[in-house]
Amino acid sequence: MKRNLLLGLAATALCAGALAQKSTADGIAEYRKMLEDGNPAELYEAKGEELWKKARGPKNASLQACDLGQGPGVVKGAFVALPRYFADTGRVQDLEDRLVTCMATLQGLDRAEIVKTPFGRGEMANVTALATYVAAQSRGLRFNLPQTNAQERESYEIGKRAFFFRGGSHDFSCASCHGEDGKRIRLQDLPDLTKNPGDGIGFAAWPAYRVSNGQMWGMQLRLNDCYRQQRFPYPGFGSEVTIALGTYLGVNAKGAESIAPAIKR
Amino acid sequence: MADPMRIRAQAAGDKTTVRVLMSHEMETGQRKDSAGKLIPAWFIQQVTAAHNGKTVLTAEWGPSISKNPFLQFVVKGAKAGDKITLSWVDNKGDKRSDEATVT
Numbered sequence: 001m002k003r004n005l006l007l008g009l010a011a012t013a014l015c016a017g018a019l020a021q022k023s024t025a026d027g028i029a030e031y032r033k034m035l036e037d038g039n040p041a042e043l044y045e046a047k048g049e050e051l052w053k054k055a056r057g058p059k060n061a062s063l064q065a066c067d068l069g070q071g072p073g074v075v076k077g078a079f080v081a082l083p084r085y086f087a088d089t090g091r092v093q094d095l096e097d098r099l100v101t102c103m104a105t106l107q108g109l110d111r112a113e114i115v116k117t118p119f120g121r122g123e124m125a126n127v128t129a130l131a132t133y134v135a136a137q138s139r140g141l142r143f144n145l146p147q148t149n150a151q152e153r154e155s156y157e158i159g160k161r162a163f164f165f166r167g168g169s170h171d172f173s174c175a176s177c178h179g180e181d182g183k184r185i186r187l188q189d190l191p192d193l194t195k196n197p198g199d200g201i202g203f204a205a206w207p208a209y210r211v212s213n214g215q216m217w218g219m220q221l222r223l224n225d226c227y228r229q230q231r232f233p234y235p236g237f238g239s240e241v242t243i244a245l246g247t248y249l250g251v252n253a254k255g256a257e258s259i260a261p262a263i264k265r
Numbered sequence: 266m267a268d269p270m271r272i273r274a275q276a277a278g279d280k281t282t283v284r285v286l287m288s289h290e291m292e293t294g295q296r297k298d299s300a301g302k303l304i305p306a307w308f309i310q311q312v313t314a315a316h317n318g319k320t321v322l323t324a325e326w327g328p329s330i331s332k333n334p335f336l337q338f339v340v341k342g343a344k345a346g347d348k349i350t351l352s353w354v355d356n357k358g359d360k361r362s363d364e365a366t367v368t
Contacts, residue, residue: 037284037335037337038284038286038335038337039286040286040288040333040335042271042286043268043271043286043288043333046268046269046271047268047288214331214332214333
């Protein structure tokens with residue numbers, strides 16, 4: 001029985017080999033192109049827009065007065081200049097963390113409660129939808145993160161250290177997979193994130209809809225899952241290290257065009 | 266109440282291509298949750314498309330359709346300004362209907 005199964009698998013592999021006339025990367029690119037037409041990220045974008053404008057929470061307020069770094073209520077162009085330093089909180093924040101701040105200050109929702117909610121549930125799912133909406137308003141714009149504030153420069157340096165920090169049971173760092181060109185996990189090409197990987201690649205592609213599990217992922221969940229794959233403990237939502245990594249990736253991506261919300265396999 | 270659909274309808278010549286994204290879990294009834302209990306099936310069963318009120322497409326869907334389904338079809342004779350209405354009913358009896366104007 002087991003042998004038959006193995007033979008069957010071998011036969012399948014041979015067929016697949018014979019069919020693979022074009023390269024695997026071409027095949028994936030073609031698959032993405034087909035999916036792009038109906039990117040379900042649009043559904044989350046619509047949900048996020050509604051959440052942005054709707055009066056909610058104990059204070060029954062909308063998020064339209066939320067300052068994402070370009071002034072209160074300015075959404076366009078905010079995504080490509082985040083993470084950045086915010087004077088009111090006195091720290092560097094990324095998009096998702098900043099949205100939680102606004103939900104807490106404007107709408108009166110409990111920050112600690114949101115932060116410990118698992119991804120994809122309750123208010124955390126709303127944060128992702130909001131991030132998708134905000135990111136979509138900067139589609140086609142180029143990344144240009146501010147590095148004028150001392151904390152922003154420090155965040156970049158912390159992010160760089162974290163990126164090259166090896167640890168966990170597999171002695172992995174982010175750089176083990178994302179430190180040179182031409183690497184991949186299974187069929188997914190991995191961009192070299194120590195430099196600008198190009199338009200719409202890496203930092204410039206998230207939030208993204210993942211077809212394989214039907215989930216919308218923001219950058220926080222993306223980083224969280226990278227750490228899972230490295231067998232590190234999960235970093236906290238909006239923790240200093242995740243924001244620092246965001247700063248590092250965002251500054252490296254300077255000049256790259258944002259295609260977020262993108263679609264992934 | 267279900268989330269809205271995204272409907273785009275674009276005319277080219279005497280044909281209009283309609284592209285629809287629906288927001289639905291489309292649970293097959295085969296999966297188990299973290300406690301090992303079966304997640305009950307929950308999927309869209311009926312889809313109807315109408316052009317200016319006249320039904321042009323009906324479909325019976327099952328649990329094999331993906332989550333957040335994408336549907337594309339061509340309506341002959343639909344012109345810019347016409348109304349395209351899409352509605353679905355799922356196996357729990359939940360309904361959703363949305364309308365778009367052909368551009």
